[in-house]
Amino acid sequence: MINNKASVLIVSLWVLLVLSLLAVGLGYQASLDLKLSKNETQRFKAYLLARSGVIRTIALIDNKFLSFAGKTDKEIFSKDFEDGGGKFEIGYQDESNNFVHGIKPQDGRININILSWGPDFQMIVLKNLFFDSNVSDALELSLAITQWVDPQSVSILGKKDNFSVPEELIIALENFYIEKGLPIVDATIESKATYKKIKDIIRTEGDNKIDVSAVSPQVLRILVASAAENSGYDSNLVNSLYVKLNNLLNSQSFKKDGNMVISDATAEEASVLDYLKNNVFKSGSDIFKIESRAQFNNAKRKIEVVYNQKDKKIAYWQEN
């Protein structure tokens, strides 16, 4: 009689086991759903933070930073909402790959839509841009790109209009490598490799002038070489003028008054410098790249924007 009573315990344990398994399964499923939903919410909040960073920076650019006089770049270009409210930071990677708070003027880059320079100078600049970036077939490439955007071009393929975004250049490059005889797979790889080499020194927005205070050493070298070549001078002049001009742009006197005078310039160097001053250089930037990175708990979002301050227009928007 006593032995028979133990069956109640065994049945109860079995029932308990089945119920526990059910509960664990349901709990696991519910926690997965909860995690998904939480991730989604956090990603959306991070996106809103990144977007607010962009909007705030545009307001800052339009007001020319007047209300932020005396504050550090970090104070101006970042906002940390304490107690788990997330944060956003506006900045970019410098040459040493360090994160720097601020915005980068794009007018120091070469506009690949430089039709107003005229086809000859455009081709020379493009050729030197590829050549200086260690891209082979620089001359043929510059010709192909010029034809790609030329409205009068007779080729079947081609945009026959300005590039809208820099990434479009990959298509023109791919077409060039296919026409050169490369299989499509290799042409795709080659076009991406070429684009990667030049993407940090080109732009498609704004006018064709280069802001001297925002110009990089590589772009300066390309422009000096192009202006010298356009005037028929050789590479010796390019090297000496580049060194002198680079020293001038980094000097305190230029940063103070912006006066571009090289006292020890030869007659040829002076003529090339005059060409650059009259046709290529300008002072001040209208195009700014805003990179807004936001974090909300574990979720991170980034928005890249190119803002044209002159036209008060967002010219480029990329969110991930």
Next chain:
Amino acid sequence: MSDTSNKGFTLLELLLAASISAVIFVAVYSSFYAAVLNYKRVNSRSSTFQAGRAVLNKISSDIKNSFVYLKSDSGFKGENKSLEFFTKIISFDQQQEEYLEVAKVKYSILNQELVRQQAKGINTIKPESGKEIKAIVQEIKDLKFEYASALPADALNLYEWADSWPKDDTQVGKLPLAVKVCLFVGTEKQEFQRIIPLPLEVISDQQ
């Protein structure tokens, strides 16, 4: 003293025990069945919501990253049931490094499935070749697009919705202010709606 433990059950006892067990079993099973049904319904609804949200996120990101391809023709061609436009997408090179490239993307419904067609690289301007077609979510049974355009300053409203883009020549080289996307998901045709503003247009039209 007689050993009562060897005694059997009477028929009445057996019938009574069987009836009580049957009642308990039916009650337990029906509540278990109801719980399973409920769980399945909630689970299906949850996956419907997840699918709807994921698809809307993808469409939203593609639309927001779009751009005007040509001033004479933006390349943004919107109908009530399909939408085609130029955008920028993230790809990976041979070293698995990510980079941006231009793509032409088209959303439409094909055989009751939401389909995203994508042409990259040189195929972007040769739309008839090399298009990757991907059915992104089978549960999506239908979709609907609407396009917002700005109204003149003296109009009562700031914008109006239309079933197509471009509606006239003035819109050919432009992007709409926003796109309204309606998805109908699952057999119950659960509706999901999102209004996606286009950053390039919204800000410039606020000037």
